[in-house]
Amino acid sequence: MKKFINDPKNFVPDMLKGLALANPDTLRYVPEYNLIHRADAPNADKVTIIQGSGSGHEPAHVMTVGRGMLDAACPGDVFAAPPVDYVYETTKLLASPKGVLLLVNNYTGDRMAFEMAQEMARADGIRVETLFIDDDVAVKDSLYTIGRRGVAGNFFVMKAVGAAAEAGADLDEIIRIGEKVNSVTRTMGVALTACTPPSKGSPLFDLGPDEIEIGVGIHGEPGRRRGNLVSADEIVDDILGAVITDLPFTSGDRVALMVNGLGGTPISELYLLYGLAHEKLVSAGITIGRNYVGEYCTSLDMAGASITLVKLDEEIESLLAAPAEIAIRVF
Amino acid sequence: MKKFINDPKNFVPDMLKGLALANPDTLRYVPEYNLIHRADAPNADKVTIIQGSGSGHEPAHVMTVGRGMLDAACPGDVFAAPPVDYVYETTKLLASPKGVLLLVNNYTGDRMAFEMAQEMARADGIRVETLFIDDDVAVKDSLYTIGRRGVAGNFFVMKAVGAAAEAGADLDEIIRIGEKVNSVTRTMGVALTACTPPSKGSPLFDLGPDEIEIGVGIHGEPGRRRGNLVSADEIVDDILGAVITDLPFTSGDRVALMVNGLGGTPISELYLLYGLAHEKLVSAGITIGRNYVGEYCTSLDMAGASITLVKLDEEIESLLAAPAEIAIRVF
Incomplete structure (x- = not known):
């Protein structure tokens, strides 16, 4: 560790x-x-x-x-x-x-x-x-x-x-x-690596060098399936697809889109994922009213990400846009 | 990779x-x-x-x-x-x-x-x-x-x-x-792991399971020395000490303190480091006028951190406090 x-x-x-x-x-x-x-x-x-x-x-x-x-x-x-x-x-x-x-x-x-x-x-x-x-x-x-x-x-x-x-x-x-x-909020995540709790001192689960866990939980719980590491494009298709079909989100919807890092994934990769998710939503006729890219809910040092969609209406969008201040800030 | x-x-x-x-x-x-x-x-x-x-x-x-x-x-x-x-x-x-x-x-x-x-x-x-x-x-x-x-x-x-x-x-x-x-700005970093550039596909350098690189550069360049993994307390003593003695910062100074993550280190650990650095500065008679905890300058997915001190005067502090807006935001 x-x-x-x-x-x-x-x-x-x-x-x-x-x-x-x-x-x-x-x-x-x-x-x-x-x-x-x-x-x-x-x-x-x-x-x-x-x-x-x-x-x-x-x-x-x-x-x-x-x-x-x-x-x-x-x-x-x-x-x-x-x-x-x-x-x-x-x-x-x-x-x-x-x-x-x-x-x-x-x-x-x-x-x-x-x-x-x-x-x-x-x-x-x-x-x-x-x-x-x-x-x-x-x-x-x-x-x-x-x-x-x-x-x-x-x-x-x-x-x-x-x-x-x-x-x-x-x-x-x-x-x-x-x-x-x-x-109206739906999320799915994917892990590229396991995470290591301080008191355990070793990774919480085993994930092979070419394996990913699709649908992973934020404590490293198993998700839907183990898969092979594939392109970012295929990963976004997989997890965004699962999110979209669940509610379902449909053409004409206006959404908030979050790409959340699970702790060990750099923000460069999160923006790369964001670009792919953004384009797929636009292709599906879904409008992105607000976007969120960064770490919001992590799993220690796990490399991985999740995608969240929220179906917006006027009330929700105005509450999300209201001013707020928390410890996490840049300046 | x-x-x-x-x-x-x-x-x-x-x-x-x-x-x-x-x-x-x-x-x-x-x-x-x-x-x-x-x-x-x-x-x-x-x-x-x-x-x-x-x-x-x-x-x-x-x-x-x-x-x-x-x-x-x-x-x-x-x-x-x-x-x-x-x-x-x-x-x-x-x-x-x-x-x-x-x-x-x-x-x-x-x-x-x-x-x-x-x-x-x-x-x-x-x-x-x-x-x-x-x-x-x-x-x-x-x-x-x-x-x-x-x-x-x-x-x-x-x-x-x-x-x-x-x-x-x-x-x-x-x-x-x-x-x-x-x-009036001084920084030193430490790497717990190497980073992996996408085009190389493998870690840029080798760091043993119990080794850290003290004074690492943001491209994984060698620093002052390889050391064994020690407690966060000892690491902060080491890198903060090097920063303090360089300018030098002395009792009575007012500073900005940044704990910067190198890409793969979760924000929980950065706040832990912040607490240690904060207390050491206070003990040395140095006042923290502004603080910054998070990722500001990373090295891909490298686990590691750097500590920066800036000696503040009225002019610098007021420029740092001026409003600004960038892509990285929470809301």
């Missing part, structure tokens, strides 16, 4: 500490609960939006805390759901009188932790609801999941509910928006 | 095409010269800022074209200087009556191409000057360089001269600013 780490057991807190030090004006770090929250949260005038998940998907979700996005993120260890008490304490600390929305990617461990924490917070009189995200078209059930997995399309749900919360929408309205965005 | 590519020979144009398709309102692509330029350039009211270099360092420099940064970038093939005529034609196409500044990282091939193109453009009556960037403290001379190499610190020169040009500064003033920023 070749990583920049000190003690593998402290990988997550060491990262969170760096994140907080880099954002002293906007973020707060509570080490007891792996909690990163906005410096100005909770805010009694807005619904609190919290996401939890395993770590190893950065920037999701600790680096997408900020104005117009999440109020807080409470990650677990790498690829492990946050403990129930982390979610419960986070919910209590960040509760707003307007309510709390917990965003959860659909994995069994995460569902259990969040549903239990929700019950505990409700017993304390906190108004809290949970929204599950399941945008991955690759498989129906999976290694860690009953039903579809939540992957990079999560970004669009966060962005839309974050914008609505910032604008003062109430909890019911925010849930309506989140469910709507999730219902 | 596991990459998202079609024909390795077309890697650069395929990437540039994707970049242009993703930014139809702000960027223009001229395939004949690998040229990416602002849709609103040239602008007669501002000095034109152009950077060229080999490809493979993305986002540098084709993805840092935009308002407040570069007017244009004309890259060569991967790790190869742009041909003289690309630089010459780019200079002619983008020339402004206020003049043109060519930014060049200090590599022998790039120097030759830009100096020759400058002569040709001058013969056409274009006012053009060239500024060389050489922020890498690792080695005095190198595989492709007489004198120090230009690496990730280049970002700060681009940002400062871009802001000054946007504000209407004349060419002499912009050169003064660029030289000043370069003179």
Whole structure:
């Protein structure tokens, strides 16, 4: 394993500490609960939006805390759901009188932790609801999941509910928006290499020198099939095709197109993929209203990418276009 | 080689095409010269800022074209200087009556191409000057360089001269600013793995499973020494220490701190490194005025990172804080 780490057991807190030090004006770090929250949260005038998940998907979700996005993120260890008490304490600390929305990617461990924490917070009189995200078209059930997995399309749900919360929408309205965005968001990924969790120290699965995993999950879970390494063009045909036919997206649709890197793939290759996906969509009569190229939801150091489409309408497009500020920035 | 590519020979144009398709309102692509330029350039009211270099360092420099940064970038093939005529034609196409500044990282091939193109453009009556960037403290001379190499610190020169040009500064003033920023910017990098150029198809150099290259160049050139993989703490001590003692930076200084990923290292590890570097600087009595964590100047898929410090004064800090917009964005 070749990583920049000190003690593998402290990988997550060491990262969170760096994140907080880099954002002293906007973020707060509570080490007891792996909690990163906005410096100005909770805010009694807005619904609190919290996401939890395993770590190893950065920037999701600790680096997408900020104005117009999440109020807080409470990650677990790498690829492990946050403990129930982390979610419960986070919910209590960040509760707003307007309510709390917990965003959860659909994995069994995460569902259990969040549903239990929700019950505990409700017993304390906190108004809290949970929204599950399941945008991955690759498989129906999976290694860690009953039903579809939540992957990079999560970004669009966060962005839309974050914008609505910032604008003062109430909890019911925010849930309506989140469910709507999730219902029109579809993703599929492909891995060129496995990833290496710090505590394991070796690759999580074996992938031959000419093999790729089509439909891979963001924890390296198996996808639809192993295939041979083929051209970028054929890969985009394969995964974009699966995304398009799933909703389905059809001629005349207007979409957001995301090409997401899984951690080890350089941005040059992501833009190359973007160009191919863009042209294929235009050929299919689909208009690209907004585009996203970069790393949004990764799998540690995995070389690979995913493609997400969101069917846009006026409401969704305006929420995606609303201003927002997070830790990940250039300037 | 596991990459998202079609024909390795077309890697650069395929990437540039994707970049242009993703930014139809702000960027223009001229395939004949690998040229990416602002849709609103040239602008007669501002000095034109152009950077060229080999490809493979993305986002540098084709993805840092935009308002407040570069007017244009004309890259060569991967790790190869742009041909003289690309630089010459780019200079002619983008020339402004206020003049043109060519930014060049200090590599022998790039120097030759830009100096020759400058002569040709001058013969056409274009006012053009060239500024060389050489922020890498690792080695005095190198595989492709007489004198120090230009690496990730280049970002700060681009940002400062871009802001000054946007504000209407004349060419002499912009050169003064660029030289000043370069003179107070220092960088050193470390590689955990080699990188694989698409046309070669195999790693550019050999690095054992427990070896790292300290002071590596952004084309995989040897640095100061091979070492064993050690903790992130020891690595930061080593490379940050080399940077600090070079200028030198001393107690009471105010700096910009950049932790730059070399392409294959996830952002979680970059934030971990940031936290360590931040604390070491604070311990040394050095104040961090601005920070930058992410990928600014990469080496294809190399796992590794570099640390850059810039000594700030009021003028530099205000130029770095000026608004700017480039292709790399989250929302």
